[in-house]
Amino acid sequence: MKINSEVIARTALRLLDDVGLDGLTMRLIAQDLGVRAPTLYWHIKNKQELLDAMATLVYVEAAERLEPPRDGSAWEDWLADWARQLRQAMLSHRDGARVLAGTYVNHETVHRAVELNLRTLRDAGFTLSEAARGFPAVLHYTIGHTIEEQAHTSAAYGDDNPYTPERLAAMVDAERFPLTAQASSDLLGMDGDTGFEYGLRIVVLGLRAAKQERERG
Amino acid sequence: MKINSEVIARTALRLLDDVGLDGLTMRLIAQDLGVRAPTLYWHIKNKQELLDAMATLVYVEAAERLEPPRDGSAWEDWLADWARQLRQAMLSHRDGARVLAGTYVNHETVHRAVELNLRTLRDAGFTLSEAARGFPAVLHYTIGHTIEEQAHTSAAYGDDNPYTPERLAAMVDAERFPLTAQASSDLLGMDGDTGFEYGLRIVVLGLRAAKQERERG
DNA sequence: TAGAGTCCCTAACACCGTTAGATACGGCGG
DNA sequence: CCGCCGTATCTAACGGTGTTAGGGACTCTA
Numbered sequence: 001m002k003i004n005s006e007v008i009a010r011t012a013l014r015l016l017d018d019v020g021l022d023g024l025t026m027r028l029i030a031q032d033l034g035v036r037a038p039t040l041y042w043h044i045k046n047k048q049e050l051l052d053a054m055a056t057l058v059y060v061e062a063a064e065r066l067e068p069p070r071d072g073s074a075w076e077d078w079l080a081d082w083a084r085q086l087r088q089a090m091l092s093h094r095d096g097a098r099v100l101a102g103t104y105v106n107h108e109t110v111h112r113a114v115e116l117n118l119r120t121l122r123d124a125g126f127t128l129s130e131a132a133r134g135f136p137a138v139l140h141y142t143i144g145h146t147i148e149e150q151a152h153t154s155a156a157y158g159d160d161n162p163y164t165p166e167r168l169a170a171m172v173d174a175e176r177f178p179l180t181a182q183a184s185s186d187l188l189g190m191d192g193d194t195g196f197e198y199g200l201r202i203v204v205l206g207l208r209a210a211k212q213e214r215e216r217g
Numbered sequence: 218m219k220i221n222s223e224v225i226a227r228t229a230l231r232l233l234d235d236v237g238l239d240g241l242t243m244r245l246i247a248q249d250l251g252v253r254a255p256t257l258y259w260h261i262k263n264k265q266e267l268l269d270a271m272a273t274l275v276y277v278e279a280a281e282r283l284e285p286p287r288d289g290s291a292w293e294d295w296l297a298d299w300a301r302q303l304r305q306a307m308l309s310h311r312d313g314a315r316v317l318a319g320t321y322v323n324h325e326t327v328h329r330a331v332e333l334n335l336r337t338l339r340d341a342g343f344t345l346s347e348a349a350r351g352f353p354a355v356l357h358y359t360i361g362h363t364i365e366e367q368a369h370t371s372a373a374y375g376d377d378n379p380y381t382p383e384r385l386a387a388m389v390d391a392e393r394f395p396l397t398a399q400a401s402s403d404l405l406g407m408d409g410d411t412g413f414e415y416g417l418r419i420v421v422l423g424l425r426a427a428k429q430e431r432e433r434g
Numbered sequence: 435t436a437g438a439g440t441c442c443c444t445a446a447c448a449c450c451g452t453t454a455g456a457t458a459c460g461g462c463g464g
Numbered sequence: 465c466c467g468c469c470g471t472a473t474c475t476a477a478c479g480g481t482g483t484t485a486g487g488g489a490c491t492c493t494a
Contacts, residue, residue: 003441026482038483039442047482101318101361102368104385111394114404118396128396132403137358137416144318144361145353151319168321177328179335179345186349187331199354205430206423213422220472243451255452256473264451436494443488450481457474464466 003033005043009053013093016054021095055103056110058096062089063113068120075124076204079135082117083142083200090146091192097146126211134207141203142196149192220250222260226270230310233271238312272320273327275313279306280330285337292341293421296352299334300359300417307363308409314363343428351424358420359413366409 001007012029019028026047030037044050062085069078090096121131168188174181218224229246236245243264247254261267279302286295307313338348385405391398 025480027480035441036443038444038485041483042441098319101364102315104369106385106388111389111397115394115397118400122396128400129403131396132400133407133412133415134419136362136404136412137419140361140365140416141354141358141420142361143364144357144359147318147360147364148357152321168323171323172328177332179339179348180328180332183335183345183349186346187353190350195350195353198350199357202351202354202423202427203358203420204423205426206419206421209422209426210419242449244449252472253474254450255454255475258452259472438491438493440491441489443486445485445487447484448482451479453478454476455474456476458472460469460471462468464468 003035003039003043005050005053006057008033008040008043009050009057012050013054013057016096016099017094021098051099052103052105055100056105056107058089058093058100059086059105060107060109061092062086063109066113066116068116075120076208078120079117079138079207080200080204082113083138086139087142087146087196090143091150095150097143097150101143101147121207125215126207127214130211130214134210137207138200138203141199145196145199149196153192220252220256220260222267222270223274225250225257225260226267226274229267230271230274233313233316234311238315268316269320269322272317273322273324275306275310275317276303276322277324277326278309279303280326283330283333285333292337293425295337296334296355296424297417297421299330300355303356304359304363304413307360308367312367314360314367318360318364338424342432343424344431347428347431351427354424355417355420358416362413362416366413370409 008029011032012024015028015032016024026040027037029050030040033040040050044053065085066082069075090100093099117135118128118131121135122128126134169181169184172180172184180187225246228249229241232245232249233241243257244254246267247257250257257267261270282302283299286292307317310316334352335345335348338352339345343351386398386401389397389401397404
């Protein structure tokens with residue numbers, strides 16, 4: 001297969017699932033491509049640029065399936081689905097959120113997604129300014145949640161992950177922090193999906209409430 | 218000054234502001250302490266443990282000033298202030314959000330903060346379960362926003378930061394993405410505070426809306 | 435056929451986190 | 465006073481990292 005920057009990024013993304021972000025070295029990627037490490041520098045400027053390209057691939061993976069809302073479907077559902085797709089794209093790669101976080105992706109597919117977000121919200125009665133300031137909130141929540149989620153389930157801990165619900169629950173002093181102890185199952189015992197959905201609902205409800213407050217003046 | 222793990226973490230945190238996370242090496246930290254790198258390993262297990270200790274310091278910095286809400290003050294304001302303090306603690310160190318993200322901090326001060334969050338929300342009429350599932354949403358939004366914010370203003374780019382509003386605005390094709398182009402000042406021209414406050418308001422409004430929906434049944 | 439451009443190589447550099455093993459220094463029991 | 469033990473530091477080094485320099489081979493084109 002012909003080597004170019006996108007092929008390198010795809011290979012790196014595949015290897016990422018095996019070795020994790022810390023184990024992803026230029027030499028390993030090169031080996032997988034049947035080539036020596038310095039060769040990669042013919043195609044990419046440096047490792048950071050490679051990481052950016054990987055982030056772009058993940059982002060595009062989430063954005064390319066995005067379609068305008070069908071007639072009659074609620075903007076709340078459409079927006080929540082977009083957040084779910086983004087989260088799934090990150091979850092589908094080990095350390096995916098860490099790769100994505102803080103990488104401003106510049107790709108046509110992403111511009112399309114932004115435009116679609118703005119149009120959908122504006123068509124639903126938001127002002128353009130509300131839409132432009134509001135939908136990043138969904139984005140930031142989604143990224144923040146997924147980073148935390150992936151960090152806690154990280155395979156990097158091997159067999160002694162300190163984030164098991166039991167371990168964490170054992171740490172809080174039930175005398176001094178009674179509510180924390182009482183709520184530990186809600187705080188820690190939730191699987192990622194449930195926790196994400198709860199917060200996502202809050203953000204979407206918040207967007208609706210902000211719009212209504214403006215409409216009422 | 219006597220060296221111990223906390224002194225090392227404090228030193229590392231101070232150096233972080235000068236050199237950034239990627240420039241923070243064990244040898245540099247040791248030099249600043251008037252010591253050689255291997256000496257650090259007498260006091261800490263490895264670099265990851267040091268990073269965890271640094272994250273703990275930042276987190277505690279935000280949490281230790283936290284006080285119960287004064288009588289009569291609204292839970293919305295109290296919760297928003299807590300988020301602002303956390304954000305300020307991250308912003309007060311270069312790459313602070315990256316250091317914090319994904320590090321589950323286990324420290325008494327943080328337990329206290331969690332307990333205080335739960336109590337405040339429950340006293341305001343939330344169920345304990347609502348509080349336990351709801352306040353992480355604020356946390357995740359805050360972390361997500363601040364990571365993105367710090368990445369875009371990162372000094373790592375030197376003089377050619379690609380995230381200036383002008384550069385980004387120039388990238389979008391106004392013909393194909395008219396709303397994006399039109400909203401570019403709202404999307405990009407905002408300073409971090411304004412954008413953060415807008416999203417924070419949305420999350421808080423969302424919590425209130427979720428509570429009201431339950432109360433109405 | 436000469437030259438230019440493309441793509442890959444070997445060799446090496448500077449630096450990284452980390453370990454092994456020796457060395458100094460203090461207090462304490464005999 | 466001596467010898468010992470725990471504490472805290474050192475030097476030397478290992479295997480690894482991202483990255484650069486410079487040299488070949490191959491292909492296309494004039």
